[in-house]
Amino acid sequence: MLTAAIFTPIIAAVLFALWPLRRQQPAMTPPPPDDADPTPDPGAEAPMATAERALPTPGRPEEQLLQAAATLVAAVPLALLVASWIGFDSTGGFEQVQTLTWIPTLGVSYRVGVDGLSLPLATMVAFVFIAAIAYPVDLRGRAGSYFALMLFLEGVSIGLFLALDLFLFFVFWDLSLVGMYFLIGAWGHGDAARSALKFFIYTFSGSLALLLAILGLYLASDPRTFDMAQLIRQQPLSGTGVYASLVFLGFFLGFAIKTPLVPFHTWLPPAHVDAPAPASAILAGVLLKMGTYGFVRILLAMMPETFGHYAIPLGVLAVISILYGALVALAQSNLKRLIAYTSVNHMGYVILGVAVAGLAVSGEAKAQSLALTGAVVEMVAHGLITGALFLISGSVLARGSTYEMDVYGGLAERARMLTGVTVVAAFASLGLPGLAGFVAEIQIFAGALGVSPPLAIIGLLGILITAALFLRMLQRLFLGPLPVRWRGFPDLTLQETVVLGAMLFFVVFIGVAPARLLDVIDSFARPFVGRI
C-alpha cells in the first residue's frame, strides 16, 4: 500500500512526460513569459484603471484535462495513506513495513513503513500536493512536463517520509532537489534560472554533507547496515568523540540548510520569490519539512547522546531563527518574501521543540515529549498554512502582476473571498487559538518552558512580532481606500476557492479537533523521549 503511494505518481509522471511530445508540437508557440516586474511604478498603469484585469488564462481544454487527470492521480497516495491511518495501531514502532532486498552487498534494501512521526507528515505532504497540482498556474505551453514534474516530486517526497533505509532516504532526498530545480527554473519568473541554481547548489552541498554523515554512520554500524530501525537499535555512535561529532556535524549541515536555520537560510528567499506559486507551496510545505524530519528521525533517534550534548547550541540557533525570521519578515514590502521569512521563523519553532526534546535532562520527560509532539504538529500545520499563503500570493500576482504590498490596498471591498481566506491563513500562521498553528506552538512553548525557560521566553517574542507583521500585511493588502486601478480586481475563481477552502478546512479541523492527530504523534513521541 505504501509502495503504491510512492510509485503511482512516479509512474504517472513518466506518462505525463511523454504526453506533450506527440500532442503539443504542431503550431504550439508558447506565450512569452510575463515576468513580474519587481518594482513597478505605481502610477504607470493608471490608463487601464477601470478595465477588467486579465485573470490567469484558464488554459486550453487539453491543459485543463491534463490538470484534472494529474489531480486525480495525485489523490491516489492520499487515499492510500488514509487507509494506512485506519490500519495504524499506535504501537510506537514502525508499522506496515514492506521490505525488498536491493543492494545486499552494501547492506541496502528498499524498506518503507510508517510510525507516529512519518504518517501525519506523509499525509500532509500528499494533501499539499493535490492542492498545488489543482491550483491554476501559467503553464507556458508545457503542461505535460509541468504535471509530470509535480507528480514525480509528490512520489519522491512521500517516499522520503516513508523510507526506513538511509540509502533510500538519500535517494529520495536528492531526487526532490532535482525535481524542484527544474520546476523553479522552467516555470519561475524574475531571475528564475539563477534562483534555481542557488537553491540547487546550496541544498546539494547540504545533501553531500549528509551523504558523508550517512557513510560515517554506516561504517560505524556493526553489522554494516543502512536500515533505520536497526541503526536506532544499534546506536552505533554515542558520546562526543571526534568521529561522532563529525558525523553529527554532517547531518546537522544537511538538515540545517534544508530546514533552513539561520545562518543557512540565504537560498530560501530568492527560491521562493521566483518560483511559481504551487512550487513555492511545495517548497515551504514539503521540502522544508524534510530537514526538520531529518533532525528528528536521524539525529535525535540515532545519535541521542550526541544530540543531547549539542542541544543547547541548537536551541539557541532555533531561537535566533525565530527572531531573525520574524524581524526580517516585518521589514518586507514584498508579499512573497514576507511569507518566505515567516517560514524561517516557523521552522525555528520546530527546531526549538526538537532541541528541547533532545536535551539531556532527567525528570522532564513529560515536558520533552510535549515539545516533540508540538514540533511535529507544527510541521503539519506549517505545511498547510504556509502552503495556502503561497498559493494566495500566486493569485495576487496573477491579478496585480506584482508582489509589492504597497501597490495594493482596500481589496476587501472588491475581493471578499480572497480577503476571507487570507485572513484565516494569516491568523492561523500567527497562532490564533482554534487554528492549527496554536495547537503546535502552545505545546512547543509549554514544553520548552518546563525544560529551558530562557530559550522559551526569548522565543515567545517571535510570536509577538509575527502577529504584528501579519496584521500589517492584512492592513496593507485589504484595508484602506481602494486605488482606482484595482477597481476591476477580480475575486478568487471557483477553482482557487475550492483548493484554498479545503486546505483551510484542515487548518481549522486540526485546531478544533486535534485529538486523533495528537494520539498518533504521541504514540511516537512519548516512548521516544522516555527512552532517551
Add this chain to the structure above:
Amino acid sequence: MPGVGAASLLSLAPLWRDGGARVAAQGAQQGASLLRMSTDIVPEIVLAGGAIVVLLYAVFAPRRWQEAAPVLAFVTVAAAAVFSACMLRGPASLTFSETYARDGAAIWAKLIVLAATAAVVGLSVPWFRTDARQGEYYAMLVFSALGAVLLAGATDLKQFVISTLLSSTTGFVLAAYHRRSSMAAEASIKYYLLGALTNAGMLIGVAYLFGLAGSSTLSGLKQGLPEDNLGVAAGAALVIVALAFKMGAVPVHAWMPDIAQGAPAPVAAFITSAPKVGAFIFLARLVLALPDGLDWRPLIAVLAALTMTLGNLSALWQDDVRRLLGWSAVSQTGYGLLAVLALGRAQLAVPALLFFLLAYVLGNVAAFGVVVELRGRTALAAYGGLARGRGWLAGALTVSFLSFIGVPPLAGFVAKLALFAVAIDAGYTWLAVVAVINTVVSIFYYVRVIAPAYFGESERPAPVLGHWAGLATMAMALAVVVVGLAAQVFLAAFADARLFPM
C-alpha cells in the same frame, strides 16, 4: 600480441636444442599447453584477428562497399565481448608464465572497454560516412581497444609496455584522423608529445624495477623488490606518471581537454574512456605489487586531490561544451583514484573501482554521443532550448551529467557512494571531503549546460546526424539509469572479482 608471442617463443625454444623423438613428444606437449593457454586470451585473439580482417577489407574492398567496415568492426567487438562474458565463469588465474591475468577485474574491464568501443562504432558510422578512409579508421579503433584490453590484463612490466604503446600509438592516429583540421592536428601533437615524454619515462622506470627485482612479472616484483630503496620509488613514480598520462591525471592531464575539443567527436569519446579503464586496472595491480615499506598512498592521494580540483576549476567557465567534457573527464579521474587509494585497506575497493569505471564510461560516451548526434556542435550558447525540439538528446545529456554529479538513482551515484565509503574506510576522510567539495563545484558547470537546454528558447530543432549515433547515445544513457537501479547485479559480480596480485 607481441608480449604473448615472445612468451610462446621462449617456451618453444628447447625444440632447437634437443633432437629426436623425445623432442617431438615434448613439442606436442608444448603445443598442447600453448593451445590450452590460448583459451585464456580468446577475446584478445578475436580482436586482433578482427582488426586485421577489417584492415584487409578496407584495403581491398571498393569504395562503395566501405560502409560495411563498421559492421565488421562491430561484429568483432561483439564476438570478443561474448567470449569475455563466457570467461566470467572460469576460475581466476595467471597465464602465460604469470605475464597475463584472466581474473574478474580484467574480464570486467574488457567488457567495459568493449561496450564503449561498440557504442563508439555506432557514433562513428554517420560521422565518418563521407570519409574516404573510413575502413582503416575502424581497424585502428579495434586495435586501440585491444591495447586498452591488454593493458587491463597485464601482470608483467614488458606486457604493460607493449600494451601501453599499442594503445597510445593508435590513439595518436585516431586523434589526428581529420588531417585538414588544425584543431585536430594541434590536439594530437599535444597528445603525442606528452605521450612520448611519459612513455620514455615509463621505459626507464620499468628498467629500474626490472633491474632491482630481477623479474618483470608483478608477482616477481612483489617478492623481489627491496623494501627501502630510492630506485624503487623512482621507478614506480615514472611508471605511475605514464599511467597518469593514460588516465588524464595530474601532472600529465593537459592533453585531455584538447583531445575532447579537437579530435573527431567519436574519437574523443573513445580516448577519454577506454584507455582510462586499462590504465586504472594496471595502476591498481602495480601499487599492490609495490613493497610494503614504500608508502605510495600519500602520492596517489595528492594526485587525486589535485586532479579533481584542477579538472573542476578549469571546467568552470568553459564556453565550449567539448572542452568542458574534457575537463570533466579529468576531474572524474581524480574521483576514481580514491578507489585505488583504498586498495588493501577497504574490502570494497575493487568493486568500487570497477563500478566507478563502468559508470564513468557509460556516462562519458553518452555525453560525447549527444555532441556527435548534434553534429559536433560545441558552443555552449548553441545548446539553449535544446529540450524543446530534441527532448531525448537533452534527456540523455541530463542523465549523463546528473550521473557525473552523483544524483541517485543513476550509476554515478552508486559509484560516488562506493568511492566515498572506501576512502573513509581507508582512513582518507579528508580526501572524501575534498571530493565532496569538488562535487559541489562541479554542479556549476554541468548546470551551465543543462539549464539553458531546458529553460532557454530555440528557433527550430537542432539538426542531428543520424539514427545510428542517436541509438548508441540513447543506449548508453539508458545504461546509466539501468546500471544505477540494478547496482546490486554489478556490485555483487564485482565483489567476487579478483585482482591479481592480491
